Amino acid sequence: MQFHHIPCSVKATYRPSGMDVSGGQSVYPLHRCKTIHLVRHAQGIHNVEGEKDHSAYLSRHLFDAHLTSLGWQQVDNLRKHVQTSGISKKVELVITSPLLRCMQTAVGVFGGEDSTDGIDVPPLMVTDAGDSNHPAISSSNCPPFIAVEGCREHLGVHWCDKRRSISEYKPLFPAIDFSLIESDDDVLWEADVREKIEDVASRGIAFFKWLWTRKEKEIAIVTHSGLLTHTLAKFGDDCHPDVKSEICRRFQNCELRTMVLVDRSMVGSDSSATDYLGKNPSGEDAPSDVTCTTPDGLPN
Numbered sequence: 001m002q003f004h005h006i007p008c009s010v011k012a013t014y015r016p017s018g019m020d021v022s023g024g025q026s027v028y029p030l031h032r033c034k035t036i037h038l039v040r041h042a043q044g045i046h047n048v049e050g051e052k053d054h055s056a057y058l059s060r061h062l063f064d065a066h067l068t069s070l071g072w073q074q075v076d077n078l079r080k081h082v083q084t085s086g087i088s089k090k091v092e093l094v095i096t097s098p099l100l101r102c103m104q105t106a107v108g109v110f111g112g113e114d115s116t117d118g119i120d121v122p123p124l125m126v127t128d129a130g131d132s133n134h135p136a137i138s139s140s141n142c143p144p145f146i147a148v149e150g151c152r153e154h155l156g157v158h159w160c161d162k163r164r165s166i167s168e169y170k171p172l173f174p175a176i177d178f179s180l181i182e183s184d185d186d187v188l189w190e191a192d193v194r195e196k197i198e199d200v201a202s203r204g205i206a207f208f209k210w211l212w213t214r215k216e217k218e219i220a221i222v223t224h225s226g227l228l229t230h231t232l233a234k235f236g237d238d239c240h241p242d243v244k245s246e247i248c249r250r251f252q253n254c255e256l257r258t259m260v261l262v263d264r265s266m267v268g269s270d271s272s273a274t275d276y277l278g279k280n281p282s283g284e285d286a287p288s289d290v291t292c293t294t295p296d297g298l299p300n
Contacts, residue, residue, distance in 0.1 A: 024240065031272040032263040034211060037087060037220040038228060039078070039109065040251035042071035044101040046160035047253060057158040064100045065160040066130040071101070074254035075108035082109060082256070091143050092216035097223050098147035098181060099163050100130045103173055105254065106145060106222040112138035122174035129172040139175035143220075146177040150207035153224035155188050155195040161224075162189040197230050204231025208261060212268035225251050 046065035049056035056062065082088045088110065096106035107124040124145060125137040153161040163186045166178050204227050211219065228251050236244035251257065279285060
């Protein structure tokens with residue numbers, strides 16, 4: 001499954017025509033909404049070097065950058081937050097970019113407790129995966145994890161954004177599902193071609209559109225600042241400027257932001273699990289205000 005340079009025909013923003021009589025509010029059917037918890041990975045070794053010298057991102061030794069010790073502290077703190085806030089109990093699926101720093105962040109925040117002997121389930125992460133100096137992380141009592149190429153970082157040139165082969169990752173993250181990734185090797189990253197910003201945004205929007213093929217209604221997504229920045233910039237033009245700014249604000253390392261993804265274009269096909277049609281048993285139900293009609297001209 002590839003998301004690379006996928007054009008998205010669904011408009012990311014909606015500009016209502018005519019006079020807005022709703023006071024800036026919107027109403028949508030619940031089954032056409034998903035709650036998404038967007039997370040940028042914790043601090044990686046490339047963030048430290050890139051902060052000092054941006055040209056460091058071109059260095060081969062930052063290939064598939066792993067988390068720093070500070071990054072793991074950030075993971076522990078976010079983990080405490082998702083547990084105390086109740087998010088960890090609500091998330092039905094964790095989607096992660098298949099780069100080391102994102103997978104380390106994802107399993108550290110949303111995974112089970114540290115693995116112990118006698119538990120007969122594969123770990124999400126083995127001990128010291130990716131030079132982490134971190135104990136194994138269990139896959140028990142946590143949602144499923146899948147790796148998806150569509151939420152990778154801005155592709156090309158920067159060695160920190162090139163992934164390893166999937167066959168290298170699988171022994172390190174045994175309980176992450178890599179089946180949606182078609183190529184074992186990284187065929188998307190090019191050493192001398194940087195992905196255009198508009199293509200990053202299109203890929204991100206296509207990834208959001210793909211989420212509607214999933215049955216889960218509450219999803220955590222662990223990804224990268226570039227993907228988030230360029231994708232979210234395409235949303236919110238129909239909102240108050242402060243709301244637009246809130247949507248598009250740059251993510252810090254290990255920041256979590258919860259948003260609602262709305263299906264305005266009938267991309268999804270799920271029916272409501274909570275709506276009730278009524279009139280059971282059947283009877284007369286003419287409205288008291290016969291002048292009040294639906295947009296179709298029918299009594300409401």
